Amino acid sequence: MKVPRVDLRPQERPLKKAILRSISKIIDSGEFILGHNVKALEKEIAAYMGVPDAIGVASGTDALMLSLCALGIKQGDEVITTPFTMAANVEAILHVGAKPVFADVDRKTFNLLPFEIEKRITPKTKAILPVHLFGNPCRMDEITGISREHNIPVVEDVCQAFGAKYKGSRCGSFGVLSALSFFPTKNLGGYGDGGMVLVNDVQYSQKLRRLRTHGQQSKYIYEYLGWNSRLDEMQAAVLLPKLSRIDRWNAARAKAAKLYEKGLAGLSEVETPLATDGGNHIYHLYTIKAQRRAELAAHLALQGIETAVNFPLALHLQLAYNDGTWKEGDFPDAEWLCNMSLSLPMFVGISEKQVLGVCRSIRGFYRK
Numbered sequence: 001m002k003v004p005r006v007d008l009r010p011q012e013r014p015l016k017k018a019i020l021r022s023i024s025k026i027i028d029s030g031e032f033i034l035g036h037n038v039k040a041l042e043k044e045i046a047a048y049m050g051v052p053d054a055i056g057v058a059s060g061t062d063a064l065m066l067s068l069c070a071l072g073i074k075q076g077d078e079v080i081t082t083p084f085t086m087a088a089n090v091e092a093i094l095h096v097g098a099k100p101v102f103a104d105v106d107r108k109t110f111n112l113l114p115f116e117i118e119k120r121i122t123p124k125t126k127a128i129l130p131v132h133l134f135g136n137p138c139r140m141d142e143i144t145g146i147s148r149e150h151n152i153p154v155v156e157d158v159c160q161a162f163g164a165k166y167k168g169s170r171c172g173s174f175g176v177l178s179a180l181s182f183f184p185t186k187n188l189g190g191y192g193d194g195g196m197v198l199v200n201d202v203q204y205s206q207k208l209r210r211l212r213t214h215g216q217q218s219k220y221i222y223e224y225l226g227w228n229s230r231l232d233e234m235q236a237a238v239l240l241p242k243l244s245r246i247d248r249w250n251a252a253r254a255k256a257a258k259l260y261e262k263g264l265a266g267l268s269e270v271e272t273p274l275a276t277d278g279g280n281h282i283y284h285l286y287t288i289k290a291q292r293r294a295e296l297a298a299h300l301a302l303q304g305i306e307t308a309v310n311f312p313l314a315l316h317l318q319l320a321y322n323d324g325t326w327k328e329g330d331f332p333d334a335e336w337l338c339n340m341s342l343s344l345p346m347f348v349g350i351s352e353k354q355v356l357g358v359c360r361s362i363r364g365f366y367r368k
């Protein structure tokens with residue numbers, strides 16, 4: 001039985017005609033940049049998230065970078081973040097000239113541990129950047145508590161967690177600013193790159209809108225060193241009809257996750273993902289921890305089942321970012337997760353038969 005790691009076609013097929021009509025209208029209008037689709041998407045996403053404003057940008061990475069820049073973070077500043085994620089958090093921190101300060105994560109939820117964050121605070125700490133990894137919310141009550149106590153803003157990375165909630169509020173509504181990604185495989189994904197900054201404190205709105213358009217205050221008058229980082233009008237038109245489906249899609253992922261959990265229950269070699277207490281996980285990825293991971297992945301591949309190792313090497317050990325500051329063993333739980341995690345097939349439209357087939361194969365492997 002062939003099961004891809006991700007297959008976007010079942011999700012996209014029913015939307016194709018409506019999206020092609022919207023794109024055709026954009027071509028007829030000639031309004032390609034920051035037109036009414038981007039404005040409508042910004043308004044609808046802000047309302048969905050329960051934040052006062054949202055600003056469409058070119059990618060999730062840019063959303064993080066522009067957020068840090070809007071907060072005035074610069075050379076000499078420190079930003080606390082996780083070493084167990086993809087590179088965008090570190091790129092954003094380094095590109096504004098600041099220093100990433102890593103804190104270790106929880107082996108069970110994959111997310112930053114609040115007390116590890118607190119340990120790393122210094123007078124130079126200017127932001128805390130938690131990542132709701134794989135769709136699982138971070139412990140935001142504790143993280144915002146630390147933020148308030150030390151007067152350090154939180155920038156949430158919600159790129160993998162569109163629609164997730166923590167204790168009743170959307171991930172992305174806790175931080176002063178938060179980043180979304182619309183990369184095609186994300187839970188809310190476009191047909192190319194795209195992102196958004198969620199704005200909880202509107203004092204940053206104008207600066208962010210200027211930063212995304214070359215720092216322009218008015219035409220050809222530049223107030224800040226900015227970027228060309230606008231959300232494309234066509235991507236906004238693709239995303240608008242998907243927004244009304246996102247809760248249904250997230251529920252379908254959660255249903256598949258429940259099936260996996262049942263299908264893998266009692267298997268001592270496998271640990272299934274644990275939703276954070278008080279959080280509703282939206283299963284952007286379904287990532288298990290598995291004994292003999294490489295052999296298991298090879299066994300599944302032989303049967304046509306695709307898996308992925310999302311983060312084989314923690315960020316503090318990557319050549320691109322480590323100037324000698326960190327060494328192996330500095331963040332043992334993040335490193336352990338790099339060796340143990342395996343993402344199973346998960347997408348909207350994955351069938352019960354496919355999920356149960358994957359579980360059967362995994363059981364078969366450990367019985368050998």
Ligand SMILES: Cc1ncc(COP(=O)(O)O)c(C=O)c1O
Binds near residue numbers: 085159180182194195
């Ligand atoms: C956790 C996380 N943060 C940030 C990003 C960056 O988003 P983008 O690819 O839109 O730049 C991603 C994308 O993979 C991500 O998974």
